[in-house]
Amino acid sequence: MSSQKDLLSDHAYDGIQEYDNPLPGWWKWLFVLTCIFSVVYWVYFHSGVDGRGIHAEYDRHVAQVMLERFGDIGVLEATEEQLLAAMYDPEFDKYLKVGESTFKTNCVQCHGVAGEGGVGPNMTDDHYKTIKELTDIVRVIENGAANGAMPPWKTRFSHPNVTILTAAYVAKMRGTNVAGGKSPEGTVIPPWPKYVPQPKDN
Ligand code: HEC
Incomplete structure (x- = not known):
């Protein structure tokens, strides 16, 4: 012991x-x-390095899933018919979510959460600065405007469909006239053309 x-x-x-x-x-x-x-x-x-951590990982997974789904719709074209279909064809509803999330990630800081405007113009009224017709939205998103005050996004999106779906999402904001939005800039343009559903192949 x-x-x-x-x-x-x-x-x-x-x-x-x-x-x-x-x-x-x-x-x-x-x-x-x-x-x-x-x-x-x-x-x-x-330590703040981009692309690490669970949020970045989640975003990558969502992007990956959407990219895989893009196979079902092919590469969308920047035509009026295509944009109208993306806006109004219920089959595109789930894909419009890509436009929504792209807008919420990249555009809200200048255009506001509901498109009510800020640094950039209000997109919920009928006035536009450089847009005359639907397809102009794609062009402005791709190439930017006002010497980069509106940045070009052409090379920043992972797939051309992202631009089309974001354009459709933005176009749909028109006429929502969000209360307290930025005062109208530019001129009133004609309404978006009417959507005429095309007969489906199958
Ligand atoms: C750094 C600020 C900024 C960001 C970020 C930004 N924009 Fe813009 N945007 C602007 C400005 C400023 C204008 C107005 C340019 C001009 O004077 O013609 C504009 C114009 C536009 C227009 C044309 C509006 C009109 O009245 O002619 C569209 C459409 C648009 N932006 C969409 C987007 C989308 C979609 C995104 C995100 C992918 C985005 N913007 C991100 C600042 C921004």
């Missing part, structure tokens, strides 16, 4: 003495390793 006596720590609380019972070496090393791991983890995921 004497060896146990040696292990007694030299203090007592309320008359209770305790053994000096160190944690096993493997336990302490495990602790040290988790500390080191936490630093590495923090630096990798939380």
Whole structure:
């Protein structure tokens, strides 16, 4: 028992003495390793580097799923008929979500969450600065306007369909006349053409 006596720590609380019972070496090393791991983890995921972390990962997954789905609709063309179909054909509803999320990611800081305007013009009224017809929206999104005050997006989107679907989403904001929006800029243009559903092949 004497060896146990040696292990007694030299203090007592309320008359209770305790053994000096160190944690096993493997336990302490495990602790040290988790500390080191936490630093590495923090630096990798939380140091503000773009494209890391669960949000970026989620975005990549959504983009990936949408890209795969794009196979079903092929490459959309920047024609009036195509834009009208994207706006009004119920089959495009789920794809318009791509336009919506693109707008919410890239455009709201200048055009407002509902398109009510800010740095950029209000897109919920009937006035437009450089848009005369539907297809102009695609052109402005691709090439920008006013010497880059409206930035060009041509090379920034992962797929040409993204531009078309964003244009359709923007075009649909017309006439929503969001309360408290920016005062009209430019001139009133004719209404968007009427959508005439094309007979389906199948
Ligand atoms: C940095 C600010 C900024 C961002 C970001 C931005 N825009 Fe613009 N946008 C503008 C400005 C400023 C104009 C007006 C240009 C002009 O004077 O002709 C404009 C004009 C437009 C127009 C034409 C409106 C009109 O009245 O003729 C469309 C359509 C448009 N933007 C769509 C978008 C879309 C879609 C996005 C996101 C992919 C976007 N913008 C992102 C600033 C921005």
